[in-house]
Amino acid sequence: MRASLIQIAVDEGESVAERRQRAVSLVREQAGADLVVLPELWTTGAFAYEEFGPEAELLEGPTHEAMAKAASDTGVWLHAGSIPERGEPDGGSPAGDGPLYNTSLVFSPTGDLVAAYRKIHRFGFDKGEAVLMGAGDDLVTVRMPGATTLGLATCYDLRFPELFRGLVDAGAETLVIPAGWPERRRSHWTLLAQARAVENQAFVLACGTAGTHAGVPQAGHSLVVDPWGEVLAEAGRGEEVLTVEFDPGKVAATREQFPVLKDRVLGLDRPRRR
Numbered sequence: 001m002r003a004s005l006i007q008i009a010v011d012e013g014e015s016v017a018e019r020r021q022r023a024v025s026l027v028r029e030q031a032g033a034d035l036v037v038l039p040e041l042w043t044t045g046a047f048a049y050e051e052f053g054p055e056a057e058l059l060e061g062p063t064h065e066a067m068a069k070a071a072s073d074t075g076v077w078l079h080a081g082s083i084p085e086r087g088e089p090d091g092g093s094p095a096g097d098g099p100l101y102n103t104s105l106v107f108s109p110t111g112d113l114v115a116a117y118r119k120i121h122r123f124g125f126d127k128g129e130a131v132l133m134g135a136g137d138d139l140v141t142v143r144m145p146g147a148t149t150l151g152l153a154t155c156y157d158l159r160f161p162e163l164f165r166g167l168v169d170a171g172a173e174t175l176v177i178p179a180g181w182p183e184r185r186r187s188h189w190t191l192l193a194q195a196r197a198v199e200n201q202a203f204v205l206a207c208g209t210a211g212t213h214a215g216v217p218q219a220g221h222s223l224v225v226d227p228w229g230e231v232l233a234e235a236g237r238g239e240e241v242l243t244v245e246f247d248p249g250k251v252a253a254t255r256e257q258f259p260v261l262k263d264r265v266l267g268l269d270r271p272r273r274r
């Protein structure tokens with residue numbers, strides 16, 4: 001299986017429409033890949049909080065339209081990264097008043113939207129995304145027939161191992177994590193991507209952005225990790241397409257040869273009384 005991670009640069013000075021057009025061109029250049037991945041909130045930048053509202057899109061908005069066509073024209077599975085999604089308004093509110101979500105979109109090679117994942121863990125503590133956006137509450141997996149099952153997570157989710165255990169229980173073999181991870185905590189990004197791969201005996205495809213969003217320099221360093229924790233490929237800090245070939249069968253082989261997942265004791269995340 002061949003995957004291409006598009007570590008697109010997000011910098012001020014390029015409009016959302018211009019970047020969307022550039023992302024379409026980058027996807028089209030990946031003909032021959034099985035799976036193409038874009039990062040988190042690449043239309044606005046993950047830290048451009050003031051842009052979330054004005055640039056929010058309905059699920060079937062301009063990014064959906066552009067990416068569905070890019071996927072079908074190129075004949076690839078496309079994880080189109082995430083967009084600031086404008087959800088349905090509560091009953092009685094005007095249409096533009098729906099809550100915001102950080103929503104990832106996955107398209108099949110026919111251009112059909114096969115999954116939308118609303119980020120569960122919002123970053124910022126008491127500001128930024130944590131207050132501006134609503135939280136998703138559904139675990140999402142996507143079956144790529146004959147290849148692998150994707151488990152979806154986004155950026156800050158990487159810090160919460162229980163989410164990934166849930167995805168593994170739902171059948172995930174390849175964990176796809178679009179991000180807008182800051183350079184300041186790059187060591188955590190690499191370490192956690194490897195940890196999620198080792199503990200879940202899964203491939204990790206972690207796709208970040210390059211550039212500087214709203215004054216926050218980005219880590220770049222997208223990476224692909226195998227189920228043994230080995231880094232198969234890693235990008236630098238600038239805009240780059242990271243292409244890697246891997247054998248999805250390695251997940252089952254690793255889980256069989258070193259069957260630690262069978263030794264899990266369930267329910268330890270809930271207090272128990274003696």
Ligand SMILES: O=C(O)CCC(=O)C(=O)O
Nearest residue numbers: 046123155156180181185
């Ligand atoms: O957890 C981190 O250090 C970065 C998370 C983040 O930037 C995000 O989720 O947007």
